[in-house]
Amino acid sequence: MPDLSMRIRDLTLRPGAAAVSTQISGGEIVGLAGLDGHGQDVFLRSLAGLERNQAAVDLQGNSIASFRDAEKNAVVYVPRDRRSTGIFPGLSILDNFAIATPGRDRRGLLISAKARRARYEDWKERLQIKAPSPDAPITALSGGNQQKVLLARALARDPKVLLLNDPTRGVDVATRLVLYDLFRDLAAQGMALVILSSEIEEILVLCNRVLVFRDHALAAEISGAAMRTDTVIAAMFGRQA
Template sequence: MPHPGEGLHLADVSKRFGATRALVDAHLDVGPGEVHTLLGENGSGKSTLVKIIGGVHRPDDGTFTLDGSPVSLQSPRHGTRHGIAVVFQEVLTAASQSVLQNIWLGSDGVFRRTRSAAVQRRIAAETLRRLVDGIDLDAPAGQLSLSDRQAICIARALVREPRVLVLDESTAALDVRTRDRLFEELRRRAADGVSILFISHRMDEVQEISDRATVLRSGRTVSTMAREDITVERLVADMTGVSGEFDSRDRERAFGDVALTARGVRLSAEAAALDFTLRAGELVGVAGLEGHGQDAFLKRLAGITTGEGVVTSASTPEIDVKLDNGAELGIAYLPRERRGESLFEPMSIVENFALPTMAQDRRGVLLDRSRMTSRFDEVVKTMSIRLGAPSDPISSLSGGSQQKVMLARWLATAPNVLLLNDPTRGVDIMTKREIYMTLEKLCAEGMSVVMLSSEVDELIELVDRVLVFRDNEVFAEIPRRRLSTEAVVAAYFGQQIGEAA
């Protein structure tokens, strides 16, 4: 158990935003050499606490000490000077700048002595190499995969040699191999005395990496537990105030007619062509290490990209799915990155929901906002979206509620086929459950779903079969009866486990 005078210590911390009490007498201790996980539902106060630690916000009440000395951070740069580095869930890279420039971005004035270009290059290469192989330091960051860009953000924090490292959902964008190497690096840094605060909604990660864990609920600290006491059941109960887990449906279920087919689709010039058939009521998972073709496959099904082969829906088998006709053919696609690909942040919550279906709200040439709001009110009830007013900006919502709005946006188009690109990335466990139940209901009603997921446990819980991609080809198709963590992860790395499909 760390001594409160060492490492990071927050006591009786409160923070209010208008009428909203984001934190109420919260406390947190992260000792030197400790990996301490912070958990809670979206809206529990985690992000506010992290922003106080990083110098973005200042607490209204409470104490904040670092290695026994009180601190009052005025800005993120002030936090950096105190040896605090924060990596956020959102992948923050400058697309046009090189990998090297991105790693040292914002470091001017951080180090007492200016490092030479050669030294900066050597440190950047050594740090990045611990996380991922084969990245050219001179390549523009925008050309890299999402996982590699997040590795750059983590390397940016690590080159500063922080004494407090905060990872706020930073693993959500990482592939399995990079995540595992990051965990090795975190253990190495902890052994050197660094205090590490780790935030994740992935229970397998929490159980693997944590020395201790603290749970927030409604802005209050409800528990802190040692590694040996960390169980999924206790974490869920503490986060939600209720016990029990998501009840998975029966593993065997009959499907309807063919809803979508892909024939002769080639994801790269060197890859073999693949065929795929999706049936009504089926939920198919797609997975693989980052950059191995699963994302490209989903976008090809959605018509976002084109190439060799044909993708057709059952309603119009003579028409190839393209970017401009997917909605007409009954296909909806939910992108992976909310901020960059889905959200229109200057617009309201209800406007973000209604964008693709706004024609339903027109009376002649005029827009009937009351009809739009009425449609959205039904969605709020059905999907349990927590919000203030529909007219509030979309940025006022938690990540989980934003994702529900994005899902509702495309469900409002009444698709036959729903394509989801990592839909639960970065959302809390209760929101995940609610999304799972929504997908179960949709499939029971006959909708077909293809879902890319970076969480193996999620695939095992939900889907009827998993396509594991490797080198832009389907390496393994694993039916539900053989789904296991071992089978999926082995396929990531080119190994088959168990009987043939």
């Protein structure tokens, strides 16, 4: 298999804004930063095929122009607002985990409840999900554990590219550290991760590179020793550090 590479060519995030071109490789964690409403969210959703992108995104030569394309090419998006766009509040923890991957539990013509539960238990252990019975409602969990269930659901789909929209928003410090270790492990295994975070320090701790957005355009691409709070903030405001 060729090295994993997602290429973005001349992606326009808003009419009249400068087009964005960059590349994201397997094994790296790329952070997205910017003032609210300056295009980083649209950029992330474009990578997931959730915005019209004029076929400006491809993964290993395969166009990602729709959500169906993203699904087919193992590009997985985890939304920011888990309550309104992530969890299914009327379903159990187990159903929330397995709803995107029912085929993994098929044995012949039937879904195996035993196989589904075994898959969940494996991810529960890996992500240190603190939960009662898998049949309990997802709303019985703390915010941090709901987030872990969403991540388990996403990772059960075996993504090549994982797109995370503010994944530690509203979680406690212990959960945050577990997630940081998980993200680093996934990158070490060759996955590409793109993380939009509202916290600059989180990006600096986690990421190999940061893309800073301003006015729906790419204002700066920062890596190495230049990845400091002052350089990121300066780029967000259109200044030099």
